[in-house]
Amino acid sequence: MIELDPSLINDFVAEAGEHLEEMEATLLRLAGDPANRDLLNTIFRPVHTIKGASQFMGLVRIAALSHKLEDLLDLLRQGKKPSSPGIVEILILARDRVAMLVADLARSQTEETPVDDLIARLERIIEGREDEEAAPTAEAEASAAAAPPEPPPAVPPVQEMETYEEEYDKELFAIFIQQLQEKLAFISAQTGQLSAAPDKFEVLEQCLDSINSLGSSANYMGYRALALLYEQWCDEILAAQQAAALGQEVSTGFMETYIGRVIKFFPQHGDRLLQGGEPPMARPVARATAPEIAEEPLAEDRLEDEAPPAPSSEAPASLAKAVVTRTAPARAEQRDEPAPAAGPVWESESDHQKTEPSQDAGERVVKKSVRVDAHKIDVLMNQVGELIVDRSYFFQLFNEMRNLQQHLKVNAGLDPKEMKLLRAFTYRLGEAIVSLSRTSNELQEGVMKVRMLPIAQLFNRYPRLIHDLTRGTTKQVQLEIRGEETELDRMIIEEISDPLIHLIRNAVDHGFETVAERKRLDKPSTGTLLLEAYHESNHIVIEITDDGRGMNPELIKSKALEKGLFSREELERMSGRELLRLIMMPGFSTAAEVTNTSGRGVGMDVVKKNIEKLNGTIDVESTVGLQTRIRLKIPLTLAIISALMVRVGDNLFTVPLANVEETLRIFAKDITTVEGTEVIHLRGKTTPIFRLSVLFDIPSSQQGTDKFFVVIVNSGLRKIGLVVDELLGQEEVVIKPLVDYLQEKSGLSGATIIGDGRVSLILDVYELANIAMNRQVTRYQELSLGRRKAVNDKTGYPATGKLN
Numbered sequence: 020m021i022e023l024d025p026s027l028i029n030d031f032v033a034e035a036g037e038h039l040e041e042m043e044a045t046l047l048r049l050a051g052d053p054a055n056r057d058l059l060n061t062i063f064r065p066v067h068t069i070k071g072a073s074q075f076m077g078l079v080r081i082a083a084l085s086h087k088l089e090d091l092l093d094l095l096r097q098g099k100k101p102s103s104p105g106i107v108e109i110l111i112l113a114r115d116r117v118a119m120l121v122a123d124l125a126r127s128q129t130e131e132t133p134v135d136d137l138i139a140r141l142e143r144i145i146e147g148r149e150d151e152e153a154a155p156t157a158e159a160e161a162s163a164a165a166a167p168p169e170p171p172p173a174v175p176p177v178q179e180m181e182t183y184e185e186e187y188d189k190e191l192f193a194i195f196i197q198q199l200q201e202k203l204a205f206i207s208a209q210t211g212q213l214s215a216a217p218d219k220f221e222v223l224e225q226c227l228d229s230i231n232s233l234g235s236s237a238n239y240m241g242y243r244a245l246a247l248l249y250e251q252w253c254d255e256i257l258a259a260q261q262a263a264a265l266g267q268e269v270s271t272g273f274m275e276t277y278i279g280r281v282i283k284f285f286p287q288h289g290d291r292l293l294q295g296g297e298p299p300m301a302r303p304v305a306r307a308t309a310p311e312i313a314e315e316p317l318a319e320d321r322l323e324d325e326a327p328p329a330p331s332s333e334a335p336a337s338l339a340k341a342v343v344t345r346t347a348p349a350r351a352e353q354r355d356e357p358a359p360a361a362g363p364v365w366e367s368e369s370d371h372q373k374t375e376p377s378q379d380a381g382e383r384v385v386k387k388s389v390r391v392d393a394h395k396i397d398v399l400m401n402q403v404g405e406l407i408v409d410r411s412y413f414f415q416l417f418n419e420m421r422n423l424q425q426h427l428k429v430n431a432g433l434d435p436k437e438m439k440l441l442r443a444f445t446y447r448l449g450e451a452i453v454s455l456s457r458t459s460n461e462l463q464e465g466v467m468k469v470r471m472l473p474i475a476q477l478f479n480r481y482p483r484l485i486h487d488l489t490r491g492t493t494k495q496v497q498l499e500i501r502g503e504e505t506e507l508d509r510m511i512i513e514e515i516s517d518p519l520i521h522l523i524r525n526a527v528d529h530g531f532e533t534v535a536e537r538k539r540l541d542k543p544s545t546g547t548l549l550l551e552a553y554h555e556s557n558h559i560v561i562e563i564t565d566d567g568r569g570m571n572p573e574l575i576k577s578k579a580l581e582k583g584l585f586s587r588e589e590l591e592r593m594s595g596r597e598l599l600r601l602i603m604m605p606g607f608s609t610a611a612e613v614t615n616t617s618g619r620g621v622g623m624d625v626v627k628k629n630i631e632k633l634n635g636t637i638d639v640e641s642t643v644g645l646q647t648r649i650r651l652k653i654p655l656t657l658a659i660i661s662a663l664m665v666r667v668g669d670n671l672f673t674v675p676l677a678n679v680e681e682t683l684r685i686f687a688k689d690i691t692t693v694e695g696t697e698v699i700h701l702r703g704k705t706t707p708i709f710r711l712s713v714l715f716d717i718p719s720s721q722q723g724t725d726k727f728f729v730v731i732v733n734s735g736l737r738k739i740g741l742v743v744d745e746l747l748g749q750e751e752v753v754i755k756p757l758v759d760y761l762q763e764k765s766g767l768s769g770a771t772i773i774g775d776g777r778v779s780l781i782l783d784v785y786e787l788a789n790i791a792m793n794r795q796v797t798r799y800q801e802l803s804l805g806r807r808k809a810v811n812d813k814t815g816y817p818a819t820g821k822l823n
Contacts, residue, residue, distance in 0.1 A: 025128060027076070028076075028124055028128050029125075031072060031073075031076060031078075031124070032121055032124050032125045033390075034072070035069055035072070035081075035117075035121045036118075036121060038065035038066075038068055038069055039065070039069075039114060039117065039118050039121065040479070041061075041065050042062055042065050042066070042114050043111075043114060043482075043483055044479060044482065045058055045061045045062050046062060046107060046110055046111050046114060047111075047482045047483060047486055049062065049102075049107050049110075050104065050107045050108075050111075050486065053102040053103050053104055053106065053107050054101070054102050056096055056098075059092060059095050059096040059102065060096050062092060062110070063089065063092045063093070063096060066085055066088050066089050066092060067089055067241075069081065069085050069117065070082060070085035070086050070089055070241055071239050071240060071241060072239075073085060074238045074239055074241060075235070075238065075239040078120075078124070078130060079130065080120055080130040080132070080133075080134045081117060081120050081121070081130065083134065083138055084113060084116060084117060084120070084134045084137060084138055084141075085117060086241065086243075087113075087138050087141040087142060087145070088110070088113045088114075088117075088141065089241075090141075090145055091106075091110075091141055091144060091145055092110075094145065100145075100147075106144070109140070109141070109144065111486075112137065113137060113141065116132065116134055116137055119132040120132050120134070182283075182284055182285065182286055182287075183240075183242050183245070183284055183285060184285075184287060192240075195236060195240060196285065196288050196291070196292075198236065199233065199236075199281075199285075199292065200288075200291060200292050202229045202232065202233055203278055203281065203282075203292060205229055206226050206229055206230070206274065206278065207274075207275070207278060209222050209225055209226050210226070210271050210274040210275065213269070213271050213274075214271065219259075219263040219269050220260050220263045220264055223256050223259055223260045223263065223269075224260070226256060226274070227253060227256045227257070227260075230249050230252050230253055230256070231249075231253065233249055233281075234246050234249035234250065234253070237249060242284070244284070245281070245284050248277070248280060248281065248284075249281075251277075252277045255273050255277070259273075391469075393509065396466070396469055396470055399466055399469075400466055400467075400470060403459075403462055403463050403466050403659075404659060404753035405753075406459050406462070406463075407459060407463065407659060407751060407752075407753050408753060408772050408773075408774070410452075410455060410456055410459050410774075411750065411773055411774030412774040412775065412776070413452045413455060413774075414452060414456075414774055415774035415775050416448075417445075417448055417449055417452050420445050420448060421445060424438075424441055424442065424445055427441065463659065467508070467655075467656055467659075468506075470508050470509055470510070470656070471506040471507065471508060471509070471655075472506060472507065472508075472509045472512055473503060473504050473505065473506055474502070474503060474504075474505050474506070474507050474512065474552045474559070474561075475500075475503035475504065476512065477512050477515070477516060477519070478500050478503050478550055478552070479503075480516070481498060481519070481520075481523055481550065482498050484520060484523060484524075485498045485523070485527065485548065488523075488524060488527045488528075489527065492533075493533040493534055493535065494527065494531050494532070494533055494534065494546070495534055495544055495545040495546065496527055496531055496545065496546045496547075496548055497545050497546070497547050497548070498548050498550065499547055499548065499549045499550070500549075500550050500551075501549065501550070501551040501552070502551050502552035502553045503552070505552040505553060505554060505559060507552075507559050507653075507655060508655060508656040508657060510656075510657055511559075511633060511653060511654075511655075511656070511657060514629065514632075514633055515561070515629070515630070515633070515651070515653065517629070518625075518626040518629050518630060518651075519550075519561070519563070521623070521625070521626050522563050522626065522649055523548065523563065525623070526548055526563065526565040526567065526647070527548075529567075530546075530565040530567030530568060530569075530647055531546040531548075531565060531567040531568075532546070532567060532568055540644070542566070546565065546566055546567055547565070547566050548563070548564070548565050549562070549563070549564040549565075550562075550563060551564070554655075555652065557654060557655055557661070557677070558635075558652050558653060558654055558655060558677065559652075559653055559654075559655055560650060560651065560652050560653075561650075561651040561653070562648055562649070562650050562651075563648070563649045563651075564646060564647070564648040564649075565646060565647055566645065566646050567646070567647065568643070568644060569641045569642050569643040569644055569645055569646060569647050570599060570602070570639075570641035570643070570647055571643050572595055572598045572599070572643075575598050575599070575601055575602065576590045576598065578607065578608075579601050579604075579607070582606070582607070584601070584604060584607070596638075596639075596640075599639040599640070599641060600639060602623050602639070603623045603624050603626070603627040603637070603639075604623075604624060605624040606624075607623070607624075630651055630653065631783075631785040631786070632768070632783075633653050633654065633657065634653075634654050634657075634660070634675050634677055634678065634768070634784075635651060635652055635653035635654065636651070636652045636733070637649065637650070637651055637652075638650040638652075654675075654677055657754060659751055659752070659753050659754070660675055660676070660677070660751070660752060660754060661675075661676040661677075661749060661750075661751055661752075662674060662675050662676050662749070662750060662751070662752045662771075662781070663676055663679050663682075663730065663746070663748075663749055664746075664747035664748055664749070664750055664773070664779065665711075665728075665730065665741075665743040665744075665745065665746055665747060666743065666744050666745040666747055667711045667712050667715070667717060667719060667743050667744050668712060668717050668718045668719055668720050668744065669720075670715075670717055670780075671747070671773065671777060671778075671779035671780070672711065672743070672779060672780055672781075672782055673752055673771055673779045673780065673781040673782065674730055674732065674741070674781075674782050674784070675781065675782070675784065676749065678732045678733055678734075678784040679730060679731070679732055680731040680732060680733050680738060681731045682728065682729070682730050682731070682746055683699075683701075683728070683729040683731065683740070684726060684727070684728055684729070685699060685726075685727050685729055686725050686726055686727075687725040687726075687727070688725070690708070693705070694795075695795065695798040696795045696798075697709075697710075699729070699740060701731070706731065706738055706739065706740055707739050707740070707791075707792075707795070708729055708739065708740035708741070708742055709739060709740070709741060709742065709791040710741075710742040711741055711742065711743055712742075712744075714766065714787065714790065714791060714794075715766075719744055720744045721744045727742050728742070728743050728744065728745065728746050729741065729742055729743075730743060730746075732784045732788075733784075734784055734785055734787075734788035737788075739788055739791065741782075741787075750773070752771035752773070752779070752781070753771055753772070754768075754769045754770075754771060754781060755769055755770045755771060755772070756769050757769055757770060764786065764790070765783075765786070766782060766783055766786050766787035766790050767780050767781065767782065767783055767786075768781050768782070768783035768786075769781040
């Protein structure tokens with residue numbers, strides 16, 4: 020592989036990843052309609068681009084595989100070979116192998132995954148020597164991937180009658196022909212001067228540089244026969260240089276012969292190439308600096324309007340720059356020191372003319388987006404968080420200033436004129452703080468929007484998952500996506516990816532019936548899995564709905580009873596919603612047998628924990644025989660949240676406002692005890708309350724009083740009350756993570772710094788509710804055991820019956 024700057028490889032990896040995503044989405048659509056010519060053409064374009072870029076960079080395996088893939092696609096889209104589901108599977112397999120090679124580049128900057136087995140198979144299919152319906156198995160794939168690489172196939176012989184005309188990127192082809200015309204004119208002019216030149220070796224060296232440049236361009240375009248011809252031409256020139264160095268006579272006839280053979284590859288442009296163009300200056304061709312990856316201009320702008328940022332004696336216009344500029348719509352990374360380019364360089368007067376762009380052209384080349392390292396956005400978000408803390412500090416100072424003003428007015432006996440100056444200063448300070456608050460809010464909102472990504476980036480991964488899960492089964496599932504434009508913090512997108520994968524796998528394995536079963540039930544043979552996202556207040560709601568067999572509450576009851584999770588009486592008292600939530604208990608599964616997909620009872624409890632870790636909720640609704648809907652409700656962001664500040668003793672706690680239902684002030688007489696747990700009656704329902712001072716074992720300042728503040732929070736399955744000493748008000752807080760050993764089963768999810776510099780711990784409402792309920796169960800069991808022991812001691816017989 021040509022030695023390249025690592026940043027160029029990174030650019031290739033990023034762009035190839037985008038093209039591979041486009042390929043995968045289109046291939047999955049093609050699986051449902053294998054003969055669709057439009058889809059085949061859509062797939063052909065990214066394959067063609069990847070092939071050209073990999074050949075330019077000297078990535079041998081990617082270039083060879085994408086070239087064969089392009090050959091097969093060309094036969095399919097021209098109708099010379101019929102498409103079929105088996106062919107589509109092989110196309111998907113080839114796409115995956117290219118993705119593996121790109122992953123190799125990202126990891127080690129070398130191509131490691133073997134491709135010769137797949138190239139050979141594509142060749143057999145192209146030549147009609149293999150039944151394409153024989154879809155590859157996982158075992159075959161594993162053995163193929165592990166097989167040692169074979170030598171690359173030999174370059175085919177030159178075919179004089181082969182001709183080239185670009186079908187898809189005519190603008191790129193026009194640039195190629197323009198540069199070819201200028202280079203051939205330059206070589207022809209140098210050949211004419213060769214006989215009279217005092218230094219024939221130097222003239223031949225200039226011609227050799229130009230031909231090498233043309234060879235790189237031919238490789239980039241995928242013109243293999245032309246590239247081979249250039250190699251033969253270079254060999255002839257090297258032989259002539261050797262003769263010149265020995266003082267022998269140098270024949271120049273072969274130069275014109277090769278020029279004529281090159282022109283035969285482009286019969287439509289023969290007259291233009293024979294006329295030649297204005298040749299560039301006769302000087303050695305130097306390597307250009309690596310082209311910066313520019314933004315894609317608006318659709319109506321032409322490539323000719325783009326120009327280098329400043330005049331250069333090296334004329335850095337090249338085919339590589341043209342291609343990368345057109346295929347990188349979201350990249351604008353600036354480099355302090357340009358690295359050497361490994362691509363072809365053509366020099367022309369037209370390039371020099373374009374170094375001074377007109378004002379109109381400059382106005383039209385508008386950048387639509389910028390690719391920024393995610394780490395930089397995170398750093399900026401952290402700085403915004405610090406600004407929010409500083410804003411709270413200024414508000415604290417303002418309140419102290421007002422208190423000082425009141426104190427001086429009452430106790431110091433200042434002159435009214437002096438008090439007027441103090442009031443004016445306090446007013447101006449308040450105005451400045453309000454302005455700071457407004458600016459910081461706008462900055463916070465702007466940075467948050469930068470971190471927001473459409474959830475389509477997540478949803479678009481799942482059509483392939485459905486395809487792989489149903490392949491080789493008797494189930495047919497169609498994925499329907501709604502609300503993919505809904506935006507969500509990129510950090511949350513990554514956190515919910517695995518939970519959604521598990522929910523989809525469960526739906527396919529447990530929810531959907533086979534085609535035969537669905538037909539017996541008068542259902543469409545293809546099941547529908549709906550992924551829907553929408554905003555609800557400061558949250559995003561994601562619903563996963565399948566039209567399968569639903570969940571049977573009676574089956575859930577029997578499984579829970581079988582595993583000894585609950586007694587029969589406890590299960591009978593549970594509502595339908597509570598029964599459905601049992602599927603999220605560790606080790607619970609209703610599957611009759613373990614499959615490769617699910618059935619081990621591991622997963623739904625992890626899904627629940629991961630969603631609750633994000634301060635989200637999960638809810639399950641199901642109708643037997645019709646459908647199951649799982650509803651996830653998650654905050655839009657994890658960085659800055661609205662929260663209720665409370666105090667217990669000398670300690671400050673933060674309760675996420677998303678979990679707060681209401682706040683109450685109660686009296687001691689309103690509290691009763693049921694089975695060892697304090698409860699209050701709230702609008703006809705019994706709500707358990709727990710004292711934070713007891714849960715965290717800290718002293719309370721409200722001991723001996725009969726008035727209490729209670730914060731009613733939603734813990735998912737039920738509401739509970741948290742007794743606190745004081746409600747301090749609502750604030751926006753910046754979440755700072757805790758180390759794992761402090762956060763694990765502590766009832767805390769993080770910490771924040773308030774305006775006066777003190778640290779407030781953020782409550783994990785769900786974990787805190789679990790801790791409180793577990794303590795309640797333990798206390799009740801201890802109380803029951805004590806009562807039983809007391810009865811035994813008194814009567815001498817074991818006690819029977821239920822204790823209240």
